Amino acid sequence: MTAQIRPGTAACPGCIAAPAEPVQPVxxxxxxxxxxxxxxxxxxxxxxxxxxxxxxxxESARVNLTLKRAMVQAGPDVRAADLIPVLxxxxxxxxxxxxxxxxxxxxxxxxRDLLMRxxxxxxxxxxxxxxxxxxxxxxxxxxxxxxxxxSAAIAFPAIxxxxxxxxxxxxxxxxxxxxxxxxxxxxxxLLALVTSLWETxxxxxxxxxxxxxxxxxxLLAGRYLDYRTRAVARSAAEELAALEVPRxxxxxxxxxxxxxxxxxxxxxxxxxxxxxxxxxxxxxxxxRSELDRSLLTGETLPVFAEPGxxxxxxxxxxxxxxxxxxxxxxxxxxLHRMADLVAIAESGxxxxxxxxxxxAKLYAPGVHILSALSxxxxxxxxxxxxxxxxxxxxxxxxxxxxxxxxxxxxxxTAASGRLFRKGMLIKHATALERLAEVDTVVFDKTxxxxxxxxxxxxxxxxxxxxxxxxxxxxxxxxxxxxQSLAQAAREAGIKPARVEDIVExxxxxxxxxxxxxxxxxxxxxxVGAEQGQQTAAWLAVGDRAxxxxxxxxxxxxxxxxAVSALRQAGKDVVLISGDAEAAVAALAERLGIDNWQAEALxxxxxxxxxxxTDAGHKVLMVGDGLNDTAALAAAHVSISPASxxxxxxxxxxxxxxxxxxxxxxDACETAVKATRRIRENFRIAxxxxxxxxxxxxxxxxxxxxxxxxxxxxxxxxxxxxxxLR
Amino acid sequence: xxxxxxxxxxxxLLGGVGLAAFIYTVRSNQYxxxxxxxRRILSNQWDDKPKP
Numbered sequence: 001m002t003a004q005i006r007p008g009t010a011a012c013p014g015c016i017a018a019p020a021e022p023v024q025p026v027x028x029x030x031x032x033x034x035x036x037x038x039x040x041x042x043x044x045x046x047x048x049x050x051x052x053x054x055x056x057x058x059e060s061a062r063v064n065l066t067l068k069r070a071m072v073q074a075g076p077d078v079r080a081a082d083l084i085p086v087l088x089x090x091x092x093x094x095x096x097x098x099x100x101x102x103x104x105x106x107x108x109x110x111x112r113d114l115l116m117r118x119x120x121x122x123x124x125x126x127x128x129x130x131x132x133x134x135x136x137x138x139x140x141x142x143x144x145x146x147x148x149x150x151s152a153a154i155a156f157p158a159i160x161x162x163x164x165x166x167x168x169x170x171x172x173x174x175x176x177x178x179x180x181x182x183x184x185x186x187x188x189x190l191l192a193l194v195t196s197l198w199e200t201x202x203x204x205x206x207x208x209x210x211x212x213x214x215x216x217x218x219l220l221a222g223r224y225l226d227y228r229t230r231a232v233a234r235s236a237a238e239e240l241a242a243l244e245v246p247r248x249x250x251x252x253x254x255x256x257x258x259x260x261x262x263x264x265x266x267x268x269x270x271x272x273x274x275x276x277x278x279x280x281x282x283x284x285x286x287x288r289s290e291l292d293r294s295l296l297t298g299e300t301l302p303v304f305a306e307p308g309x310x311x312x313x314x315x316x317x318x319x320x321x322x323x324x325x326x327x328x329x330x331x332x333x334x335l336h337r338m339a340d341l342v343a344i345a346e347s348g349x350x351x352x353x354x355x356x357x358x359x360a361k362l363y364a365p366g367v368h369i370l371s372a373l374s375x376x377x378x379x380x381x382x383x384x385x386x387x388x389x390x391x392x393x394x395x396x397x398x399x400x401x402x403x404x405x406x407x408x409x410x411x412x413t414a415a416s417g418r419l420f421r422k423g424m425l426i427k428h429a430t431a432l433e434r435l436a437e438v439d440t441v442v443f444d445k446t447x448x449x450x451x452x453x454x455x456x457x458x459x460x461x462x463x464x465x466x467x468x469x470x471x472x473x474x475x476x477x478x479x480x481x482x483q484s485l486a487q488a489a490r491e492a493g494i495k496p497a498r499v500e501d502i503v504e505x506x507x508x509x510x511x512x513x514x515x516x517x518x519x520x521x522x523x524x525x526x527v528g529a530e531q532g533q534q535t536a537a538w539l540a541v542g543d544r545a546x547x548x549x550x551x552x553x554x555x556x557x558x559x560x561x562a563v564s565a566l567r568q569a570g571k572d573v574v575l576i577s578g579d580a581e582a583a584v585a586a587l588a589e590r591l592g593i594d595n596w597q598a599e600a601l602x603x604x605x606x607x608x609x610x611x612x613t614d615a616g617h618k619v620l621m622v623g624d625g626l627n628d629t630a631a632l633a634a635a636h637v638s639i640s641p642a643s644x645x646x647x648x649x650x651x652x653x654x655x656x657x658x659x660x661x662x663x664x665x666d667a668c669e670t671a672v673k674a675t676r677r678i679r680e681n682f683r684i685a686x687x688x689x690x691x692x693x694x695x696x697x698x699x700x701x702x703x704x705x706x707x708x709x710x711x712x713x714x715x716x717x718x719x720x721x722x723x724l725r
Numbered sequence: 726x727x728x729x730x731x732x733x734x735x736x737x738l739l740g741g742v743g744l745a746a747f748i749y750t751v752r753s754n755q756y757x758x759x760x761x762x763x764r765r766i767l768s769n770q771w772d773d774k775p776k777p
Binding site for chain 2: 041042043045046063064065066067108112115116119120123126127130131143146150154
């Protein structure tokens with residue numbers, strides 16, 4: 001829902017030109033970011049760039065097809081609202097993105113940094129490998145020494161530069177007296193370098209420069225894959241956040257001006273147009289309208305709004321313009337207070353240990369003990385510290401978690417890529433592992449299982465003339481019920497009646513004159529009818545008894561498939577909603593969900609999820625509203641649709657990009673498969689170790705065997721991960 | 726074996742050129758839009774004259 005409703009920008013040219021206080025110096029050039037979800041070919045690129053460049057004031061426009069985005073460099077008087085119609089006329093859907101929310105450039109720097117280190121490690125390891133191959137194939141005496149010295153000259157600066165991330169991580173773990181995967185890595189690299197240098201200076205036979213470099217290269221490759229996966233998810237998540245440009249219309253002495261929401265203070269008068277979202281908590285000063293609270297409470301029935309009533313940030317204004325006086329802004333709004341609930345719930349989740357971490361916990365001490373034991377053993381046996389050190393280094397290199405470092409990121413990259421193509425965004429690194437364990441699925445109703453758009457249910461019960469009048473009145477209104485009614489009537493082939501003097505009465509409905517009679521379409525109380533349990537719009541023609549048009553929330557596409565697929569997979573499906581009992585019961589029956597709860601407060605939802613967790617269930621929570629955020633954060637793993645409120649998306653691990661819900665069941669299956677692959681990869685890596693470690697401990701491991709074992713295990717692990725695509 | 730005195734510097738140099746070229750492409754944002762660039766090259770829009 002959020003994706004479509006956007007606050008109207010540029011009220012009128014006059015408001016923009018109005019002398020606003022200098023909040024910030026006007027920049028010479030503005031950078032406008034536009035999201036273009038519909039572009040897909042080279043013709044699109046050419047058209048969009050041509051159209052944008054033709055707009056006066058635009059200096060340059062460049063389309064990025066990978067991100068489906070256009071960046072426009074323009075003069076200070078060009079606004080996104082001027083560019084969007086231009087593109088729409090050319091046939092492309094365009095949305096403004098909040099350029100400040102897109103921190104892509106900053107994130108990119110870290111990625112670029114890793115890529116650079118990877119390139120240096122790759123270059124150095126290939127050169128050193130060439131030199132090593134000639135050593136293995138029989139270079140001896142002075143030639144071998146020279147090759148070793150050259151290798152050392154390449155390896156030392158290359159490792160000093162490219163292995164920095166490992167050094168930093170290992171140091172930060174050691175400083176708090178803990179062990180992580182990076183500690184054995186760093187130890188292996190350093191020990192290999194030092195013993196090799198020592199050997200070289202004594203014209204020894206074995207040098208492990210190539211092993212140290214290939215190790216760095218493979219591990220960096222794993223890190224880079226890991227980073228890429230998360231960067232893709234983060235940039236898509238950022239884009240969703242950037243779609244909501246945080247602006248509000250402030251009224252000062254009767255003049256309207258558009259300001260950033262962060263600039264509002266308590267006591268400001270804020271105008272909210274129909275279709276707009278409340279930027280702050282406040283009290284209505286003037287205007288009458290209806291409010292859609294579904295994202296906050298899950299209620300589908302719009303609430304009547306009149307002066308004196310208080311509103312919360314996040315509610316959507318439906319019919320008439322409202323002016324509100326801000327009573328709480330920014331961090332104090334109810335929207336943000338809800339975020340505190342989330343923070344509390346989230347602290348529970350951070351206790352999850354990922355597969356990689358638990359493997360590292362077993363692995364790191366084992367490696368160190370093994371290596372130390374072989375050092376001590378050989379020192380006692382041969383009395384030669386050089387031999388002993390050499391063998392200890394060989395053991396560390398062989399056991400170094402090269403394949404382990406690749407085992408998880410390679411699988412997560414493949415699985416996330418597969419799910420991304422199906423429209424799911426994996427935001428959290430361990431989300432897939434957690435998703436694989438799920439046995440209970442909790443759904444929210446409004447906006448999650450239902451699309452949040454009303455659907456007329458009793459079109460057939462009305463006479464044709466009533467429908468014609470209703471269509472004429474509904475066609476003039478932008479209220480969601482009216483629009484749905486008008487659409488349904490038009491699809492049934494109804495032509496609007498000639499109703500004259502139609503006026504929309506904000507908060508109540510629409511009124512007009514039809515053949516000398518007053519006709520009204522709107523709220524029950526306004527037309528003189530009794531409000532029932534179900535969402536309804538009432539039509540009153542003259543003095544005749546009003547008739548009701550009943551609505552239900554239409555099901556989201558794929559909702560029924562998702563629920564039945566999840567049940568088939570043996571998972572419990574639970575429905576918890578803040579909506580009225582009748583509506584929830586009807587939906588539960590339609591989808592075949594036996595276990596449901598209505599009129600649940602946000603705390604109830606979170607408590608229910610917590611209770612399920614305490615009973616030993618692994619809960620997947622699917623929800624979109626603010627009332628779901630605490631439950632989303634409390635669940636083992638959570639999914640929210642792209643239309644969800646920002647706070648809900650932030651609290652969840654996975655975001656559904658499309659409107660279709662059916663990928664959820666599929667995602668669970670993919671997650672199970674991915675976890676199985678990860679475990680398989682661990683096993684493969686262990687098998688290689690089991691074969692090579694005895695050789696290393698026995699002192700039979702040459703640098704050639706080390707290089708072979710390391711490369712083959714890394715490649716097998718990557719190939720195994722690719723089977724998931 | 727004197728040939729090594731030439732070959733090793735040459736191989737290092739060539740590898741270094743490759744590395745430098747790669748670093749140049751990363752620094753000049755050439756991997757920002759792989760999909761778009763793959764399609765742009767097929768467009769004949771600026772075939773006759775360079776983009777102003």
